[in-house]
Amino acid sequence: MLDIRLIRENPDFVRERLATRGGGDEAQIEEVLRVDAERRKTQTELQRLQSERNRLSKEIGGKKSRGEATDDLESSVHKIGEQIIDLNASANGLDGQQKDLLLEIPNLPHESVPIGKDPSANRVVRSWGEKPRLTEPADHVALGAKLKLFNLERAAKLSGADFICFTDAGAKLERALINFMIDLHTREHGYIEISPPFLVRRVCMIGTSQLPKFEADMYGLEENQLFLAPTAEVQLTNLHRDEILRVADLPKKFVAHTPCFRREAGAAGRETRGIIRVHQFDKVELVKITTPEKSYQELESLTIDAERVLQLLGLHYRVVELCTGDLGFGSAKTYDLEVWSPGQDAYLEVSSCSNFEDFQARRMQLRFKNRDGENRFCHTLNGSGVALPRLFVALIENFQQPDGSVRIPENLQPYFGASEIR
């Protein structure tokens, strides 16, 4: 959520920055400003009347204690009370309207983000490793079938299209990857491991900005007013919702392994081959809660923490800085990690590391007390470290052997318990 004062004081700046996203969101600014002006006007009048009521009520209290008559006063206060009820209703309505509008406006891109309207303007900032030399590589669907690592037909039997059921060595490989990643982030990168609930309240989904705008992409349990979290970003970032943290306790760094649930509405046919885009997948997620001063350096280190996973597994990848038009709704700046997939002959996004600045913190009233004793909104960041099905795809495709087996990278062997799958 943007700061209404920023919009009020620098509307042109806000419009200009929003326009770089190319989503037409700048059009909403005029409406917000209109409601804001109306709201303040109403509030000022309301407060004037409330002040008057308080003054007269006090007078009544005084007179009563002296045994004097108060009938005239009481009836005039009663009249003011009726006006207050009306005005209060308008003020509340305008307040809600303003908030609803603000919740639908995306974050402003950071000034360092390249301007562009689609992924073609994204910037590759670095890459690591090299593509493996493979002659006619099999893709993960073929490899998975041959080695019986997962079974999509049977997953469909259970849950429908676009679900995964890992089997045998495949299930074990997934579990090995999870443990490998969590150990790495907790032991070497200083993250605290969290095992959160998977169902979350609406207010959390609003806090991290999945809602209200993207409700169609979420699975919800209507009766219970709960949602299946689409990413552990929701749980980890909301852990301290409505709190005022001590600056000495920052940054907070959390890692969690959770399933993630996404309806992927409207995504049919896009990147859906095999297990690349599914409705439920596991992910190891990293979240940081920090201060405005530190958040950009924390974004760099968060990205590097995620990259370590791919490096230790020996997978070629590149880091892409998203342009303004490709940025997620709440993000001010994002680096995607894209791992090489020989089977797709393309890079696959396995992590998206973002700094939300105070966008989410403002929505969830997540603050810290600075050294001057003032309450300030925290900055929040998150990134996958990393998403499992695509990591799985990259792993088996990159390390496939001419004889159809898959070599397990050395760093993973202690977790997997074998050096190959055949």
Next chain:
RNA sequence: GGUGAGGUGGCUGAGUGGUUGAAAGCAGCGCUUUGCUAAAGCGCCGUAGCCCAAAAGGCUACCGAGGGUUCGAAUCCCUCCCUCACCGCCA
């Protein structure tokens, strides 16, 4: 699911209709005393919004949330949420 007890400032905790934004304590900040530390004394110390060009200043709201009663609500009533305890059910 049932019954009961609760939800007050960063924390603990008073407060059952009229200067209560809220006693007291802790924590925090400033000053004094002090060789240093500790201790003591004094003072300050909630959040959000609005008015004002700004500062100064003023006003309003906020005691889980939302409604209601009243001239006036932390205090009375209703609904909901959450926490705790016990019972039931249960991995």
